[in-house]
Amino acid sequence: MKKVNFDIKELLINDPLTFLVGAGCSINSPSSLPAGRAMMDAIIEHVSTKQDCKKLVNLSELRFESLVEIVRxxxxxxxxTIDYYAECDKPNLIHYFLAKMIEKGNFVMTTNFDLLIEHAMINSGIPSKDIRIAITREDFEILKNPKKLYEEGQKTLYKIHGSTKNLLTNESTKASLIATIQAFGSNKQGQNVFQVEPFKRELFDNISKGRTLIVMGYSGSDDFDVVPTLKVLHELKSVIWIDHITSDDSKIYEVEGSGVGSGKKVDQILIDIKDKTNIPHVYKVEMNTSEFAKLVSSSGYSISNVNFNLTPQAWLKENVKVEDESIRFLIPQQIYHDYNLYEDSLRCARQLLKFAKKTRNSTLEVRAMILEGKVLDSSGKHTDAIKIFKNALSQAKSLGNEEWIAAALNNIAIVFNSQTSYSEALNYFKQALQLFESQGSLNEQGIVLRNIGSILKNLNQNSEALDYSLKALRISETLGKLSDKGDLLMIIGMIEVSMGKIEDAIKHFEESLMINDQLHDYDGKMGSLNVLGDLMMKLGDFNQASIYLQNALTISKTIKDSSGEASTLNNLGMLHTKLSNFAEATNFLNQAQKIAKNCGDTIAEANSSANIGLVYYYQGQMDKALKIWENTLKIYEKSGYEFGKANIYINMGDVYYQKQKYKKSSQVLEEALKIGRKSHDLAIQTNSLQKLGMILQDQKDYKGATELYTQSLQICQEIGDLVGIATLTNNLGTIDFYAKNFTSALEKYDEAYNLLTQIGLGNSPLAQTILKNIEHLNQIRK
Known part of the structure; x- marks a missing residue:
């Protein structure tokens, strides 16, 4: 950061401004509302034991929205709890300053739940008919163009996280508030507002384009997480963050990116914003916020001489009754678990179980057991977790409580799924799904359907996987979960690729890409581009593959996602391998390997190594490839990564096959087949069987080869792998050719080629090989 000088007062007068206002602006008298952390401390004290209160108030990572959701x-x-903020009707100097800014044509949005800017607007004499307040989804859709509204005489305030009511109409808008808490509490940390509430995107585009954004009232720590949203507002001219200080002195710093600030969290946030956006200028202004507001004339402000004096403790005691002592174990248990403090979480779960038994509350016992099981599972004690969940299931069944039966079944399934025990996971997920359907629990149905679809995809049971995933997609659309829809479209597309439904897959991948772009979900967009690049490679459209992958690489570097960058570099390495640009391929793969090593991602590092082996393989340097794969195999064995091991065995089998070392080739392929059967991975099974069949074919054991090809073909038919079906049908045609069954051979060659043509692969290398087989056969028959 470098110290700079510019006239902020002139900027306030002359520049088009947008303000983003946080809770810190409502602390000064007479408003006297507590800061975010003080409010959180009051809530924690109200809902927890003294022992846990001491620990939780020092949990710096805990965010306000997460706490409020758990309490809710x-x-x-x-x-x-949130109604407390609406009790205050005494705006301070800063609120009047913001009202004046709105009156002068600047734009103001706030994440605050209080009504103090509205009070200031009314007290400043702005006619009620000229004031508009955006709170609900309908409001945001109607009031999405603040510039046009101002030109029509309307002064608009945007409450981007909802409000308890509309002060002008006295309409209750609590539903908007509940939706916001639900959205930000339930979704993964780091999501921007568009990912959880996409209907606000158009407003954000209009409110920021070509303007200076002034952020005030945020500490950058315990506030609502506005940072991910700031990172996607690319049309801004500049960002000015008012970093409140108590003294009257002021300093201005321009953030230069990639560097070290003062150690304050705000500095790191601003460096992050500068690094990951295209915003030309990012400034930190160290200044007393009230002094900043005084840069504009404060004459005519009707500031009360009496301070708001209702404490949050008094409000909570009167309005949020904790009548059941179990709450004082439940809430801390969940917070500890969410923040990976498993020892304390387990203690609270067991205290809850003891309390439930003491009060003879059997349903609470079931809940306590499920919570204990979740902690054990998160701690890596999966066997103990299964045992606890099964005990909970047994008790829930004895009570006839379907809600907790479903919860126990679902949690058992989750553990089995994480341990790749897919058959057991499927069984329990399907039982849970039936109960969620009978209860009408759409959200839970969507989650379970997605999980079942993913398991079936992993098992290459593609037709069934597609059915479940499409059902999950329809639920995401019903619930308006656009981010989930984007993820599901990716999963569906990958299933369709496996089934040879290439056109449908491309359509779904492109729709997912469009959604991720709309939501500014850069992780999702990078994933979509990588998948599309990989698919274009398989289709032989190398130019389009390169475009997709280079775009993905640019995004990964922009958002500094090392894992995503390594994955994309791996894909680029394989693309250039296919193009026989081996030096370029090796360069990309070495970069990927180095990044993975720096991140401590052993498996990603090994994947890059495996791909480097492929580069040598395609250059005919078989021994060098084998040496690399033997070392990679050791890494996979140490990591327990069975899928990686199987692929290495298959690659080694190819090398030994090329060297006509059929015994060694068979040995490693048999190892791959064992892994495929043990893990129920049908793709590994069919690949291994096909290559084992090729060995027998070369040894003129046509009967043995036919048996293996037929087994492999049956698996491909079962999983809907049309490319695999075409490959094996061609192989069986070749067996007929050697047996001089020319008519049968030609029928199989034609069948294989027609199938590839139907799925858009008529120009693929495999299709060209089949055409040569047909041509050769026809010449012999003449």
Whole structure:
């Protein structure tokens, strides 16, 4: 950061501005509302034991929205906690300053739940008919163009995280507030507002394009997580973050990116924003926020001489009753678990179980056991977790409580799935799904359907996987979960590729890419581009593959996603291998390997090594390839990565086959086949069987080869692998050719070629090989 000088007052007068306002702006008198952390401490004290209160108030990672969601789920379903903010009707100097900014044509959005900017607008004499407040989804869709509204005489305030009510109309807007808490509490950390509430995107585009954004009232730590959203506002001219200080002195720094700040979290946030956006200028202004507001004339402000004096402790005691002592174990248990503090989480779960037994509350016992099982599973004690979950299931069944039966079944399935025990996981997921369907629990149905679809995809049971995934997709559309829809479209596309439905797959991948672009979900967009690049490689469209992959690489570097960058570099390495640009391929793969090593990702590092082996293989340097794969195999064995081991065995089998070392080739391929059968991975099974068949074919054991090809073909038919079906049908045609059954051979060659043509692979290398077989056969028959 470098210290700079510019006239902020002139900027406030002359520049088109957008303000993003946080809770810090409501701390000063007479508003006197607590800061985010102080409010959190009051909530924690109200809902936990003294022992846990001491620990939780020091949990710096805990975010306000996460805490409020947990409290809502356990003791405050109507969010009376948030109603506290609306009790204050005493705007301070900063609120009046913001009202004046709105009146002058600047734009203001706030994540605050209080109504103080609205009060300031009304008290400043702005006619009520000229004030608009955006709170609900309908509001955001109607009031999406603030510039046009101002030109029509409307002064608009945007409450981007909802509000308890619309002060002008007195309409209750609690539903918007509940939706926001649900969205930000339930979704993964780091998502931007468009990913959880996509209907706000158009407003954000209009409110930021070509303007200076002034961020004030945020500490960057315990506030709502606005940072991911700031990172996607690329049309801004500049960002100015007011970093509040108590003194009257002020300093301005320009953030230069990739560097070290003062150690304050705000500095790192601003460096992050500078690095990961195209915003030309990012500034930090160290200044007292009230002094900043005074840069604009404060005459005419009706500031109260009496301070707001209702404490959050008093409000919570009166309005959020903790009548069941189990709450004081439940809420801390969940917070500890969410923040990976498993020892404390387990203690609270067991205290809850003890309390449930003491009060003879059998349903609470089931809940406590399930919570204990979740902690054990998260701690890596999967066998103990299964045992606890099964005990919970047994008790829930004895109570006839379908809600907790479903919860126990679902948790058992999750553990089995994480351990790749897919058959057991499927069994329990399907039982849970039936109960969720009978209860009408759409959200839970969607999650379980997606899990079942993913398992079936892993088992290469593609037709069934597609059915379940499409059902999950329809639920995501019903619930308006656009981010989930984008993810599911990717899964569906990958299943369709396996089934040879290439056109459908491309359509779904492109739709996923469009959604991720719309949501500014860069991780998702990078994933979509990589998958599309890989598919174009398989289709032989190397130019389009390169475009997709280079775009993915640019994104990974922009957002500094090392894992994504390594994955994309691997794909680029394989693309250049196919193009016989071996030096370029090796360069990409070496970069990928280095990044993976720096990240400590052993498996990713080994994957790059395996691919480097392929580069040598395609150059005919078989011994060098074998040496690399033997070392890679040791890494996979140490990591327990069976899929990686199987692929190495198959690659080694190819080398030994090329060297006509059929015994060694058979040995390693048999090892791959064992892994495929043990893990129920049908793709590995069919690949291994086909290559074992080729060895027998070369040894003129046509009967043995036919048996293996037929087994492999049956698996391909079962999983809907049309390319595999075409390959094996061609192989069986070649067996007929050697047996001089020319008519049968020609029928099989034609069948294989027609199938490839139907799925858009009529020009693929495999199709060209089949055409040569047909041509050769026809010449012999003449």
């Amino acid at each position: 789920d356990n003791v405050d379903p109507t969010l009376k």
